[in-house]
Amino acid sequence: MTAPQSALTHPLGLEDLEAHETARGRVAVTGHATYRGVRVGVKGVSPRGPHVEIYGPVDLPDILWRQDDVQAGFTSGDVEFSALDRFRLTRTTTHDAVDEHTPRPGVFVDIAGVEFGVADTCGTVGPDGVPLLQVMWVGEGSPVGDGWVLDGYGQWTQFVERARVASVRHVEWTAVWRDLTVFVDSISGDTALVFAARGGIPEFDVPEIVHGPNTRSGWSAVVPLNQLNLRSWTSVERPVGVGCVAGDVGLVGGRTVRVARAENSTTDRAGFVAQKLRGETVTEEYVVHPRTGRVDSMWEWRATLDGTDLHDIRHITTTATWKGQTRPVVGVFEAKDLVFFEKETADLSEVSELDYTATPVRPSELPLADVLW
Structure with a gap:
């Protein structure tokens, strides 16, 4: 397609x-x-x-x-x-005010003129090797048609072929909360998940704030929506891209997400993490997790799992043919039009179409999540 x-x-x-x-x-x-x-x-x-x-x-x-x-x-x-x-x-569209016309924070796609939310733009791969996106119904009432199921958050979701989507749009609000400038990632009922991308933990006591092991970088908090002084919002639209080409993706709460084992995890029932980058759909159990111990570190969203709500894990691998040889793909940097192999890099225009494979794996077979460095 x-x-x-x-x-x-x-x-x-x-x-x-x-x-x-x-x-x-x-x-x-x-x-x-x-x-x-x-x-x-x-x-x-x-x-x-x-x-x-x-x-x-x-x-x-x-x-x-x-x-x-x-x-x-x-x-x-x-x-x-x-x-x-x-x-x-x-x-990139920037607006200096949040009003009744402002779309809610989240990640969205358009398919045949209908807007849907997206569980995670990384996506997954079907048993037949077709890249998939999990979309969420954001319209009024219930969706029409086959294939819709309720996830663990009470939202209707469906898997669609990634090739049906041209671009994704991420909406994020800016607000002031307790004299702190924050970004609003998502809203659920009367609460909002907010975060500060950098700057360190405030010196005064704010019990709502949670953070990873690095206290000198970003943090997040779940707060009442009426405590936010909404200031502005941004919409960033980009091509949908090739999705996950190498890694492990599972269902947590019925939604696709990259997953890994936590340190010292040895069983199928305990010690796992779900990982998302900024600009993905997250729920209140996710926490800003800096990737290093440095000030203003790069960071990602992480949620700790006990394994009971982790299902349908797939190890995704991808190959491509370059210079007459079929090789495993390590990663793709689409902005630079590059494909990374184990020891070489090629222009995306010089390789064959990506060939995806999804292999079922047990939770205990997952690799360890990156640790703070």
Whole structure:
């Protein structure tokens, strides 16, 4: 099945890259593309004329209004839209107020004109090797059609082929809570899951705050919605991408998520973690978990599991053919158009279609989750 085309991967012209004001905010389009065989960054439509402003290696040829940084090895300037291909763009919309027209925080996709929530954009892979996304009904009443089941959170979900989706959209609010600026990740009834991406734990006592082992980085809290002074919101839309190509995905509460064993876990019934990146759908049991002990560390969402609600675990592997040889894929960096093999890296355009496999595994066979370093 061919994925529906999006202006984020197949823009028709400069109008699809142009920043503009809306009645309630501002839209900017940035990302990456290929210029004469070289991957470059895209800043959007140039303010200097009908061109695209890009940046990349300092030896890029035929750049208008070029500004070289020889020490850093980069240049920036303008090129014709027709000189670019293999786009992967992100559309970011910012609004300075939250009102009755503001969409709720979450992750959303559009399929044939109908909006759905998404359990996790990493997705999973079916027994037949087809990449899947688990979508959630966000409309009024109950969904119509076969394949819908209630998950452990009381929401209707269904698995659809990933190829039916062109892009995903993440909505996040900004608010002030107890004089602290926070992001609102999700809302459930009268409560909100908020987080601070950096800055360390406040010096004064805030019992609602929970955090990982690094107290110098981010934290999260579940708070009453009426305690938030809502300030602004952001919508980020990006191509759906290839999904999980290597790793372990299971169902927790009936929803797909990357899973791993916690340290010292040896059985199928205890000691597991669910892991999500920022910009995914999370519920109140998830906590901001910094990946390192440094200040302002990178972080992810983690939930601790006892194993009783962990089901249908699949170990996902992917292969691709490059230079006449079929090799295991370690990862894909789509912004840079790269595929990573065990010891080599190739341009995504140079490899065959990805061939996915999903193998059932027991919880005790899962790898250990990364530890703080």
